[in-house]
Amino acid sequence: MYMLTVETISKQYGENNVLRNISFKVNKGTTVGIIGPNGSGKSTLLKIISGILPSTSGFVNFEGTNIQQLKQKDLARKMAVLSQNGLEPMPISVYDTVMMGRYPHLKWYQRVGAHDVEKVQEVLYLTGINHLQDQLLDTLSGGERQRVAIAKAMVQEPEILLLDEPTTYLDIGHQLNVLELVNYWKEKTALTVVMVLHDLNLASQFCEQLILLNEGEIEKIGSSNEVIQQDILEKVYETIPEIVTHPINQAPQILLTGNLH
Template sequence: MLSVDKVRKEKDFKLLLKDVTFQVDEGSCVGLIGPNGAGKSTLMKMISGLEHPTSGTINVLGQEVGKWSVKKLAQKVSVLTQDGLSPYPMTVYEAVLMGRYPHLSFFQREGLEDYRKVEHVLNITGLMSMRHQMLDTLSGGERQRVAIAKAMVQEPEVLLLDEPTSYLDIGYKVNVLNLVKDWQQREQLTILMVLHDLNLAAQYCDQMILMNNGEIVKRGNSEEIMDVDTLETVYKAKPEIIRHPKSNIPQILL
């Protein structure tokens, strides 16, 4: 579904990524974790087609990213950043409807089926009561929920999330990630997300890729990644590992 093979990225005579290789299987959720400057966001920009690798290849759905047209790539891949939707003076409904644009021809207008998809997504994301509200009247967490609804209407096969919960309080963090997880399980969506919160990554990701200094340090499930020695080496801080009282997933305290 998504493969990264020996990707290197050099910029301004600095090596940002060094021979990064991994795959994300169809229907799985993989978390990219690591300290600031590890190369996570640089990698996400290249996977989404915003930047090009110095060497190596990135394939989405069996084709190199650079060979997709912008519109075709937008039909297959949706990207959600930590900034989400800007507070433009448009309604929630209008913002979500924008997710249908990659599926329309140049002069084509939205049709009945597009409107039905928007109505359905507004219902399952709990946004129906806010459909007429303006984006610039919403909180950051509410706009992020609208951004997810817009991505759902886009009907991608791959979802890229770059720190989608960074500016959100704990309630909105859980709300946003629950929406994403439900979507993954309902549609067999393939997800690659950058998260700084290791506890959330352990709870919501099937696998995690730990990066540092432009390289992959370790890949595995929460049991394999949430290791005191590994995390201390990468983050320069010694965590205490405890167990979540309900899921038994390893969690860290500092």
């Protein structure tokens, strides 16, 4: 059984068809990247997968159950979602923010226990933010807040992680750091990851499967070598790419040489 099955999902706002007949399956322990131009429906698709947004037609099954039939707290025990905006810069400590990730595992009358404290401390060290645990979110940089958001998701101990453009607004060092952290977590726990990425080169390096959206439809599904091809990218992005091979991990990488128009 697949961990996630997306079957003929469509989303319509009035006469605007944002998504049309989107279908794909995700195996446990894999990383899937959703890519495509601005306005192609990437974030809308991720919201439907997470259960935040209902589809107009079609369905999403998570471990064999329709996502819309799962209770929110039951879903939160198995699925963590990082939105595009990440954590708001609020006057809440890093420690308390990360501890919120344990709440789905607590009954309504249950207080935080020794195991929860141990898990939070472990993740604070793993993500390299233990020295920030007493600081408030509104005193942190964007990159630091993103690491806190990932730590909060990690203590939730989900089986699947959904990320909406996790590297937006981050410099290249922080982009790489965040994705390497997610990849380490995935390798350690057999986590399943589905993420929307704007940067095709990062998507090619960190995702085993790519889903390329174009105007609300799937243009191509496959490995990075199957999707990152000159003719496909010219059609979807209306630009002329030069594709080279990464010297270390052999992933296809894109150099831009100009627009078609």
